[in-house]
Amino acid sequence: MTEIFGVPTQALFGQLLIGLINGSFYALLSLGLAVIFGLLNIINFTHGAQYMMGAFVAYLLGSKLGLGYWWSLLLVPPIVGATGMLIERLMLSKLYKLDHLYGLLLTFGLALIIQGLFRNEFGTSGLPFSMPAELSGGRNLGFMFLPNYRGWVIVASLVICLGTWFVIEKTKLGSYLRAATENPALVQAFGINVPRMITLTYGFGVALAALAGVMAAPIYQVSPQMGADLIIVVFAVVVIGGMGSILGSILTGFGLGIVEGLTKVFYPEASNTVIFVIMAIVLAAKPAGLFGTQK
């Protein structure tokens, strides 16, 4: 068998694929953050908690109402997105004129409160969530055993990421959004309801986090901590990609998933830190991130 740096190529392909799967989650989450930051200028630290809420609402829909995975996939994003819009209307909207720091503090505080409430109610051991029957099992790719569900995660997140990028960068609605961030007063003068558009945008960003939460529920532990553990990495992804850059966050999400996957083969102890090392290097060389533009 051929080897690269002492690791069989077969194993290497497996790890690359796994990196891509993890990258899907990074991409989905950092996409939501990028949309919110790009259009609202809010650093949404509640994102991890909202991802966790997505998984929990899916669990509750299943255990209380007997609704399965597919229903959750459909219903959870609008439900959690609605709570996000409520937060935007009642609290965030008061902060747009202030420094970024205030939004960060508010969303960070909210994240702690939400996580605390869930922990109080559900404990920390996590809750079971079964995989949909259609996607259980897997196929042998020759170099590794790929669970069907993981394959689905890659495809679904690619579609969603590219769809979002397309809407924001290539459609009329997206151009309104981008214009509203550049100059809200002017856009409002053209008769467009800017505050409502911003509320909907925040709701959409939150819905993306919730969707990632539903997709994560069958493979990771549904627990109040799940978002807190992930969000720091996702923030690093966003910073590397360039704050607010949609395409940047998608590409960096997938890319860093792969880098992390490879680290787990060559030096597993560093797999938690490698992303931050990359972040430090990128910030030193390109302070605005790989795809960001200096404002």
Next chain:
Amino acid sequence: MKLKRTLLAVAIAAMAGTVNAQISDGVIKIGVMNDMASLYVDIAGPGSVVAARMAVEDFGAAQKGMKVEIISADHQNKPDVGSQIANQWFDVDKVDAIFDVPTSSVALAIAEIAKKKGKAFINSGAASSDLTGKACSPNTIHWTYDTWMLANGTGSAIVKTGGDTWFFITADYAFGHALERDTEAVVLKGGGKVLGKVRHPLNAQDFSSFLLQAQASKAKVIGLANAGGDTINSIKQASEFGITKGGQSLAGMLVFISDIHGLGLEKAQGLIFTETFYWDLNDQTRAWTKRFLAASKGTKYPTMVQAGVYASVLHYLKAVEAGKTDDGTRTIAQMKAMPTDDPLFGKGSIRKDGRKLHPAYLVEVKKPSESKGPYDYYKVRATIPADQAFRPEKDGGCNL
């Protein structure tokens, strides 16, 4: 006010005859310290406080005229926080004994403090076998389980049934390393081989990469030397990658019933590990569990750690009664001198090094079809007698 309280204490002491003659300030004060809000809240947490309260009731403290108070605190799994609470409890709040304390690093710190101040420390929640080994103390008793017992119970049983090649997935910190070391020794002693190991950071979300390496090693058994959320995620993802279906089996080195509940039987079935308490062992444990559920107004069944808090508080109070004192060092000595007897662990004893001895149970998680009710999760595959379940006294390096 103060006079009144003194009078009351005198009255109680008089009623109790000589029993309370040596009780400091007329009150036996018990502190339950554990993780109340994070990783280990479900294995210990408020449930341990409920268990302690039940022990005080069952002991009949009120009828015997002994005044027992329970306080509790959250050590946040941090040795510095735990030490600070312990100092305040012993010095200011007049706490006589500290119970529970999961998280080995915190437990080792508090054992040191209790020794210095001559107080009692009865641990249920922590895993490190050092508590009765090189860190043993005349003021510490380690009740429920330890790393040596887990490694020995699960490791040797699996090697004996043909699982002689191992791959370890280990949490990269002191506890994981200790568990891996102890288990590896058992595997090698049984004639087995360790084909490889991988160290993962604490609280890793994704284990697929490590599992793939374990799969490629072709080892018959994948030993999970980690705990809590890390164990749950490893097991969940192992089932997804078809590892058990491919003929490899998983061995959880430290698994609690709350973890199985979090996993669901579908994912956890077939997993083998060691516990010292299971609610469905016999009539007594079932009856106690029913009361525990009612007292905690909850649906979370008791873990072995919570059971250990109940049994250890009960034995502590018996020792205080028999020794007629709540002095820490003397009560611990009294506890070691008396045989133990409680409905959860049965009859047992406490060794000179502070190790409580009782049987351990090798359990296998049931298939979903075999489970008939809530928390009907285990089949007991073997009972390891008390004298074989724990590390022999001479191997621990305790100099008591």
